[in-house]
Amino acid sequence: MAEPRCILHIGAPKCGSSALQAALTAAPDHRDSSGQRYRYVGTGTVEGRIYPLYGGVVRRLGRSSEFGYSCWPNLRGLNLPQSGAADPVWAALQRVMQNATRQNHVPMLSNEGWIGAAAAFGQGFLAKPGRRAEVVAFVRPPLDWVNAAYWQWGVWTGYGFRDWLRLSKMRYALGEQLTQWAALDAVTLHVGGMGQDVVAGFGQRFGLDLASGQAVNSAASPAFIGLQLRHRKFRRDGHDSAVEFVLQRWCGRYTARKPWAIAPEDIAAVQAESAADVAALLAVCAPGDAQALLQDPRWLSAEPYHRSTPPAPLSAQLEDREGLAELHHALLAGLRAAHASARSKPPVLPPTPAVSADLQVWDAALVPALEALIAADLAVRNRLVFWRSKARDLAGIYQRLKAGLRG
Structure with missing residues (x-):
């Protein structure tokens, strides 16, 4: 029996991956109009x-995870296929395809880091004769992506945007990476933009x-980033992002201003440095995908960014008192929702300070509110795990009783 095709969602990072993974985790089984079954793994x-x-x-x-979804791990030998041959991901992927063949379904798998692993997949999983993969990537214009990357990883280093970009050697390389995927014979490449709803676009x-939910792992507000920078117990570095998922889970209507780090004088330089990669990206897109991307003028022009309000200094964004007030109100609302779900009573917390209050006064109100929200979220997730385990125990007892009665 021939293998079914598989669907690999490969990213890119900071391009809606968490939202898609959360939606597929919440609803992993689907059928298309022909009756073909699709299963998120x-x-x-x-x-x-x-x-x-x-x-x-x-x-x-997904419901018991602090991140709210399940996805695949990245590869340990990311760009070294010869040393990654023993990576446990490969054996697991083989089992996925064996299951899919026996059960006649199309497996869907996701990891946003796989966008950089075309060589490893091409010489490993996708090298099997007859194997076919629909590879899906979502992308965003270079300036948007580099700005998001700074707030995700760079700001935690203590450097401003320009110094972080220089020292980290971070560059926009989505076109280069997708060119490698498009060159694989087993691959049909699909590219979508962040301008659309990523979940709906995938579906x-x-x-x-696929029902769209709230944003997951979207850009944190400057006020929330500033709070975490001042109190690193909430987030140690750019990869320790669990607390942001907690905030978004319970404060989904929190619509604070999004951060921007790129000064007007740096816009042209970033866009010029990424121009060749953008051209490569557009060249590997299917014509319809390329046309859809170019509906957003920010792919080829810096003008939309120059029309925006110049960013405030970093410290001003991180300590903005109105932003702190919005954050505090959101935390209190989220805390009430979490305790309602846990069927418990929220703790008594300090009131919202005056907008003009010192930063220390604001932190004295914000820190206990965030600690309480984290504790309430953990209680809700533990409660779910507890009752599921009890249900499994009862089911096992029932089956043993039935077996005993039959015997």
């Missing part, structure tokens, strides 16, 4: 071995009814 790891997970198990993992490509 999550993972569990035990003693270094990766196990594919399906259906209700994936949904439960439309494959005829799946």
Whole structure:
């Protein structure tokens, strides 16, 4: 029996991956109009071995996870296929395809870091004769992406945008990476833009009814980033982002101003440095995908950025008192929602300070509110795990009783 095709969502980072993973985790099983079954595959790891997970198990993992979703791990030998041959991801992917062949479904797998792993996939998983993959990537214009990358990773280094960009050697390379994927014979490449709803866009490509939810891992507000920078117990570095998922889970209507780090004098330089990569990206897109991307003028022009209000200094954005007030109100509302879900009473917390209050006064109100929200979120997730385990225990007892009665 021939293998079905598989769908690999490969990113890019900071391009809606968490939102898509959360939506697929919440609803992992689908059928298209022809009746073909599609299954989102999550993972569990035990003693270094990766196990594919399906259906209700994936949904439960998402609900009990601090991140709210299940996805695949990245490769340890990312651009070194010869040294990555023993990576446990490969064995797990083989089991996914064996299951898909037996059960006649199309597996959907996701990791936003896979965008840089074309060489490894081409010489490993996708090298099997007859294997076919629909590879899906979502992208955003260079200036937007580099700005998002700074607030995700760079700001935690203590450097301003320009110094971080120089010292980290961070560059926009999505076109280069997608060119490598497009060159693989087993791959059909689909490219979508962040200007659309990523969840709906993914569903439309494959005829799946995917409901869009709230943004997941979207850009944190400057006020929230500033709070975490002043109190690093909430976030140690650019990769320690769990607390931001907690905030978004309970404060989904918190619509604070988004941060911007690129000074007007740096806009032209960033766009010029990325021009060749943008051309490469557009060249590997299907004509319809390229046309859709170019509906956004920011791909080829710096003018939309120059029309925007110049960014305030970094310290002013991180300590903006109106932003702190918005954050505090959002935390209190989220805390009430979390305790309502946990069926418990919220703690008594300091009131919202006056907008003109000192930063220390604001932090004295914000820190206990955020600590309380984190604790309430953990209580809700632990409660879900507890009652699921009790349900499994009762089901096991029931089956043993039935067996005993039959015997």
